[in-house]
Amino acid sequence: MEELRECLQFHHFLLSLFKKINAVYFWMFLFHYFVTLGTGCAELYIALTGNVDVSQIAASMFYNLSLLVEFGYYAFPADILATEFRNVSNAIYASSWYEQDIKVQKLLLFMMVRAQRQGYMIAGGIVEMNADSFSSVRRCLITVTVATNMCMY
Numbered sequence: 001m002e003e004l005r006e007c008l009q010f011h012h013f014l015l016s017l018f019k020k021i022n023a024v025y026f027w028m029f030l031f032h033y034f035v036t037l038g039t040g041c042a043e044l045y046i047a048l049t050g051n052v053d054v055s056q057i058a059a060s061m062f063y064n065l066s067l068l069v070e071f072g073y074y075a076f077p078a079d080i081l082a083t084e085f086r087n088v089s090n091a092i093y094a095s096s097w098y099e100q101d102i103k104v105q106k107l108l109l110f111m112m113v114r115a116q117r118q119g120y121m122i123a124g125g126i127v128e129m130n131a132d133s134f135s136s137v138r139r140c141l142i143t144v145t146v147a148t149n150m151c152m153y
Contacts (some may be wrong), residue, residue, distance in 0.1 A: 008111055011088065015114065018081070022121050029074060030124025036071045036137055037144075040064050044145040049152065064141070072134055078121040079130035089115035 046052065047060035089112045097108040121129040 005107070008107060011111060011114065018085075025074075025121065027124055029078075029121060029129050030126060032071060032074060033123050033127055033133070033137065036067045037140055040067050040137070040141045041144045041148070044141055045148055048145060049149055068134075068138060071137060075129050075134040076131060079132075082120040082130060085115060085120075 043060045043064050047057045052060075092108050092112045092115065095108075097105060100108070123129050123133070127133050
């Protein structure tokens with residue numbers, strides 16, 4: 001019972017730490033999301049439509065790749081963290097919690113409910129930082145560039 005109480009306290013500590021990290025990076029994630037979109041679209045558009053030579057196209061593609069890799073450094077760890085929060089609840093549910101005495105069942109039920117709460121990073125209250133947001137940035141770069149190119153010609 002004491003070990004379970006320590007796990008509950010540690011889980012509460014991790015949740016509070018997660019909230020603090022999310023508060024620190026709240027605006028930075030949003031800024032980086034839009035900077036990646038804006039500069040990436042501009043670079044792709046210039047590379048695909050401008051009168052540029054091969055070295056400039058290569059530099060532009062390298063810059064876009066660097067932007068996406070940097071954004072991935074934020075998005076993928078945030079996604080892994082969110083997955084781990086979901087896994088805590090699943091692990092408790094998969095255990096034999098129903099075979100314990102009623103006090104332990106209540107504590108484990110409390111832990112399951114807390115583990116199912118928000119467990120993802122949010123960029124500026126608008127965008128969730130995860131693997132899906134990384135994919136959406138990549139798709140938006142291509143879509144906006146193609147749409148802009150079609151409107152210009």
